[in-house]
Amino acid sequence: MFRYLPEQASKHAADVDWIHNLITDLSVLFTVLIVGAMLYFAWKYRKRNGVDHETPQIEGSHTLEIIWTVVPTIICIIIAYYGIIYYHDIRKVDPNAMTINVTGQKWFWEFEYENGKKTTSEFVIPVDEPVRLLMQSKDVMHSFFIPSMRVKRDVIPGSYTYLTFTPIKTGKYQAYCTEYCGDSHYAMLANLKVVSRAEFDAWVEDKGKIITDPAKRGALVYKAKGCNTCHSLDGSRIIGPTFSKLFGSEREFADGTKAVADEVYLRNSIYNPNSQIVKTYSPGLMPVFEGQIKEEEMLDVIAYIKTLDGSQPVVEVEEEEVVVDPASMTPEQRGELLYKNNACIGCHSLDGSKVVGPSFQGLYGRQGEFEAGGTYTADEAYIKESILESNKNIVKGYAPAMPAYQFKDEEIADITAYIKSIK
Amino acid sequence: MSHSETHAEGTNYLNCQKGIWSWMTTLDHKRIALMYLFTLTFFFFVGGLSALVVRTELFAAGAQFLTPKQYNNFFTIHGVVMVFLFIVPGIPAIMGNFLLPLMIGAKDVAFPRLNLLSYYIYIIGAVMALISLVPINTLPFISQGFSDWLVNTAGLGGPVDTGWTFYAPYSLAKSGTQSAVIWMTGAAFVLGFSSILTGLNFIVTVHKLRAPGMTWGRLPVFVWATYATAIIQTLATPVVGISLLLVIMERVFGVGIFDPTLGGDPILYSHLFWFYSHPVVYIMVLPAFGVIGEIIPVFSRKPIFGYKMVCGATFGIALIGFVVWAHHMFTSIGDTAAYVFSFLTFFVAVPTAVKVFNWVSTMYKGSISFNTPMLYAMSFVFLFMIAGTTGIYLATLAVDVFYHDTYFVVAHFHYTMQGGAVIGLIAALHFWFPKMTGKMYNETISKLTFVLVMIGFNLTFLPQFVLGMKGMPRRYFDYTGLEHFDLLQTLHATSTVGAYINALGYFLALINLLYFFWFGKTKAPANPFNSLSLEWQTQSPPIHENFAETPIVTDWTYGYGTKKDA
Numbered sequence: 001m002f003r004y005l006p007e008q009a010s011k012h013a014a015d016v017d018w019i020h021n022l023i024t025d026l027s028v029l030f031t032v033l034i035v036g037a038m039l040y041f042a043w044k045y046r047k048r049n050g051v052d053h054e055t056p057q058i059e060g061s062h063t064l065e066i067i068w069t070v071v072p073t074i075i076c077i078i079i080a081y082y083g084i085i086y087y088h089d090i091r092k093v094d095p096n097a098m099t100i101n102v103t104g105q106k107w108f109w110e111f112e113y114e115n116g117k118k119t120t121s122e123f124v125i126p127v128d129e130p131v132r133l134l135m136q137s138k139d140v141m142h143s144f145f146i147p148s149m150r151v152k153r154d155v156i157p158g159s160y161t162y163l164t165f166t167p168i169k170t171g172k173y174q175a176y177c178t179e180y181c182g183d184s185h186y187a188m189l190a191n192l193k194v195v196s197r198a199e200f201d202a203w204v205e206d207k208g209k210i211i212t213d214p215a216k217r218g219a220l221v222y223k224a225k226g227c228n229t230c231h232s233l234d235g236s237r238i239i240g241p242t243f244s245k246l247f248g249s250e251r252e253f254a255d256g257t258k259a260v261a262d263e264v265y266l267r268n269s270i271y272n273p274n275s276q277i278v279k280t281y282s283p284g285l286m287p288v289f290e291g292q293i294k295e296e297e298m299l300d301v302i303a304y305i306k307t308l309d310g311s312q313p314v315v316e317v318e319e320e321e322v323v324v325d326p327a328s329m330t331p332e333q334r335g336e337l338l339y340k341n342n343a344c345i346g347c348h349s350l351d352g353s354k355v356v357g358p359s360f361q362g363l364y365g366r367q368g369e370f371e372a373g374g375t376y377t378a379d380e381a382y383i384k385e386s387i388l389e390s391n392k393n394i395v396k397g398y399a400p401a402m403p404a405y406q407f408k409d410e411e412i413a414d415i416t417a418y419i420k421s422i423k
Numbered sequence: 424m425s426h427s428e429t430h431a432e433g434t435n436y437l438n439c440q441k442g443i444w445s446w447m448t449t450l451d452h453k454r455i456a457l458m459y460l461f462t463l464t465f466f467f468f469v470g471g472l473s474a475l476v477v478r479t480e481l482f483a484a485g486a487q488f489l490t491p492k493q494y495n496n497f498f499t500i501h502g503v504v505m506v507f508l509f510i511v512p513g514i515p516a517i518m519g520n521f522l523l524p525l526m527i528g529a530k531d532v533a534f535p536r537l538n539l540l541s542y543y544i545y546i547i548g549a550v551m552a553l554i555s556l557v558p559i560n561t562l563p564f565i566s567q568g569f570s571d572w573l574v575n576t577a578g579l580g581g582p583v584d585t586g587w588t589f590y591a592p593y594s595l596a597k598s599g600t601q602s603a604v605i606w607m608t609g610a611a612f613v614l615g616f617s618s619i620l621t622g623l624n625f626i627v628t629v630h631k632l633r634a635p636g637m638t639w640g641r642l643p644v645f646v647w648a649t650y651a652t653a654i655i656q657t658l659a660t661p662v663v664g665i666s667l668l669l670v671i672m673e674r675v676f677g678v679g680i681f682d683p684t685l686g687g688d689p690i691l692y693s694h695l696f697w698f699y700s701h702p703v704v705y706i707m708v709l710p711a712f713g714v715i716g717e718i719i720p721v722f723s724r725k726p727i728f729g730y731k732m733v734c735g736a737t738f739g740i741a742l743i744g745f746v747v748w749a750h751h752m753f754t755s756i757g758d759t760a761a762y763v764f765s766f767l768t769f770f771v772a773v774p775t776a777v778k779v780f781n782w783v784s785t786m787y788k789g790s791i792s793f794n795t796p797m798l799y800a801m802s803f804v805f806l807f808m809i810a811g812t813t814g815i816y817l818a819t820l821a822v823d824v825f826y827h828d829t830y831f832v833v834a835h836f837h838y839t840m841q842g843g844a845v846i847g848l849i850a851a852l853h854f855w856f857p858k859m860t861g862k863m864y865n866e867t868i869s870k871l872t873f874v875l876v877m878i879g880f881n882l883t884f885l886p887q888f889v890l891g892m893k894g895m896p897r898r899y900f901d902y903t904g905l906e907h908f909d910l911l912q913t914l915h916a917t918s919t920v921g922a923y924i925n926a927l928g929y930f931l932a933l934i935n936l937l938y939f940f941w942f943g944k945t946k947a948p949a950n951p952f953n954s955l956s957l958e959w960q961t962q963s964p965p966i967h968e969n970f971a972e973t974p975i976v977t978d979w980t981y982g983y984g985t986k987k988d989a
Contacts, residue, residue, distance in 0.1 A: 023819060030808070034783055038804055055723070059729075060728055068776065069777055080818070083822060084762050087761065140592050145828075150825050153754050178828040179590070189905075239491070
């Protein structure tokens with residue numbers, strides 16, 4: 001009876017549910033017995049015909065008092081014992097547990113893996129392997145609760161707390177904030193995906209595609225930092241002002257002054273939100289993002305907000321797209337980024353076709369002749385020379401059309417690595 | 424025992440003096456009780472209406488008519504008003520004040536002037552609480568400059584949105600509407616004084632003013648319950664006073680106590696808060712136990728079963744209640760502390776169970792009539808079984824990990840607070856209505872409102888247990904997109920419908936009692952229910968000084984049995 005607990009997705013869930021259901025059965029039994037006895041007495045000893053009958057002066061019974069003191073005491077001690085034993089299991093950390101750092105902040109969750117991969121509002125763990133969440137809060141108290149895993153722990157500013165469990169089923173689960181933390185407490189959710197070890201490895205190593213469109217990168221920052229919790233894109237008012245048609249509009253502040261929402265205003269509002277509060281909005285709600293959003297990300301966010309002027313559709317980002325720090329990329333990835341950002345693609349194809357200059361496909365190691373005579377082998381030195389002094393030696397069949405690029409040595413090495421990868 | 428009916432025909436405490444001034448300056452415990460009754464009823468409806476606002480918002484998924492901030496304001500108002508302004512003073516201030524001197528055969532409480540002072544301290548606290556709930560900066564008739572001064576300098580930027588627990592460091596933020604927290608905590612501090620003074624007054628009254636022959640072993644169970652409550656009030660309330668004062672120090676002077684950015688510890692706040700707020704649960708519910716212990720013997724024509732155990736259990740609960748506070752914090756305290764507090768918490772269950780067994784056994788071989796007070800008392804046993812058994816889940820460490828801060832907890836404490844304290848108060852108001860007003864209430868209408876209250880209450884809170892089982896966290900403005908969304912929606916809608924029926928029930932019950940108070944034709948006899956305790960041995964309503972001559976007690980209060988062969 002009353003078996004309503006959600007799916008058991010962690011190793012210890014079955015134990016918790018067992019003691020839970022034992023309490024349920026005992027509770028139902030005792031409630032039925034006691035309320036049943038009360039109703040039976042009420043019916044059997046009811047006053048008849050409006051006249052009281054004589055009643056005995058029963059003042060108590062030592063035997064009964066002892067029974068109904070001792071029996072509940074024993075039952076309580078048994079339940080308390082199992083509650084404590086299972087709690088001990090819930091809290092015990094396996095020495096092989098993978099640690100994920102969790103940061104709670106009004107009103108989103110951030111996750112950081114051992115290899116530096118970071119996610120927001122979503123985390124992935126491998127099935128059948130113990131995991132430990134090491135949690136901290138950047139502002140007020142939060143609490144991390146995954147119903148299907150039967151775990152919950154408060155997340156406290158100024159200290160670390162932890163949660164540990166071993167998932168036993170793959171699937172999608174939810175995590176909630178369960179310590180009241182203000183306006184968007186109800187929206188402070190996170191998604192948990194439990195996947196196979198192989199899927200997990202692929203996921204955790206994948207540090208994302210390179211995105212060249214600044215507005216698109218800005219859209220990712222908007223999502224990753226949880227801006228969407230308070231700032232809408234469709235003109236509706238949530239907690240803070242909408243981003244729709246924000247850029248270039250005139251803002252009126254609580255003190256009556258006005259300003260146009262330009263780049264300077266937007267940067268200030270993000271890094272130092274309480275300095276300029278728009279009329280009818282409350283100060284103190286928006287976290288200070290100084291140190292959280294980098295300067296280059298700031299430019300991306302501004303680029304994104306600029307696109308929201310209603311003249312074009314809202315930039316959509318796919319679920320797996322993630323903004324990454326160039327330092328954590330491979331040389332090929334950085335080379336690809338340089339290739340795209342410097343518009344190399346305009347002249348050098350990747351598929352062997354001839355555009356303006358030679359294709360990059362299979363370029364590395366290629367041998368050929370120059371217009372002015374002589375042969376070359378496309379090695380590191382040749383590629384470097386071709387970029388820095390582009391018109392010195394022109395390959396046969398091409399015009400001297402390429403501008404000289406002042407790349408640094410590291411950048412040239414990255415581009416070379418990228419060219420090497422295009423076979 | 425009584426001769427007063429013939430003695431002072433026509434005059435009583437209600438009509439012996441006239442005019443509003445005679446009420447405002449009265450030292451009569453019975454008049455002070457009525458003043459509390461009307462004031463507390465007002466706050467019960469303020470708290471109740473804000474609960475309806477919250478339930479209406481939750482009727483369907485998505486935003487209905489509130490913003491998240493307003494939703495948070497309303498559940499805070501509901502919690503603060505219900506806890507600090509209604510239930511904590513609740514039965515002790517109303518029924519305790521009215522009954523305690525009458526039940527022990529005294530003319531008044533030990534310090535009548537202090538009793539009136541307690542009432543006015545309560546009013547000051549209540550006004551401070553109301554001030555912190557006013558959205559000053561939206562009032563049209565206040566100039567911008569003055570409103571800024573009120574919000575920024577006087578800390579009046581309500582309404583507060585911290586929940587009734589004022590958890591640090593959320594409550595310590597100085598910006599926004601949280602600035603009004605200082606007024607709210609100040610209000611709770613002042614209300615605490617009212618509670619301490621009332622408690623002291625009752626303790627001295629029970630010790631010093633018992634009528635000749637009214638030995639400790641002859642005291643009615645309601646007196647024992649009120650006495651135990653008074654001890655908790657006097658010992659626990661200073662702690663919350665201290666912690667709220669520390670919050671004020673931290674906010675005003677920046678002393679680092681709870682705020683981690685100042686080197687403080689937010690968990691320390693939780694400890695201090697619950698060190699008071701857990702025993703306060705028993706301040707709310709012990710007097711209700713006392714009420715039930717009076718009603719069941721009278722309508723069963725039987726002595727209370729196991730008198731010594733019933734009174735002893737009251738003290739057991741009061742004592743254990745002091746050492747279980749950290750069970751509100753299982754998800755934030757260390758593991759060893761959690762083991763100890765979990766184990767201790769189970770020992771609250773034992774004396775509570777003992778009481779329930781004794782109440783039911785009192786009905787055995789009785790002559791039971793089903794007047795409204797008896798119906799409420801029997802429903803109390805049922806509701807408190809649910810309240811008590813669901814408490815077992817929360818005491819069980821491994822299970823509380825799941826239920827902490829979900830709707831299961833919300834449902835559990837509403838079964839104790841509303842199913843226990845409020846139902847106890849309503850039962851008491853019906854039972855002692857003839858004594859307090861000198862009129863009889865209408866049984867049929869009262870039973871009708873009883874049915875409404877029962878249906879409404881259970882319809883509101885039974886679905887919330889299931890919400891909790893599905894992991895639904897409390898204090899959520901919206902539940903769109905949560906796991907088991909369809910079921911959550913159905914349960915929330917049901918709960919809201921229940922809340923409206925429940926509210927209608929209370930409203931009609933109040934109208935019913937008020938109507939018969941003012942317009943009732945049937946004059947109440949001195950002792951309409953043939954009770955043996957002292958308050959029924961004087962006229963209804965009693966004269967100004969309760970008894971025409973000091974009663975002399977020769978017997979135990981519960982000699983209802985007459986049959987020789989038990």
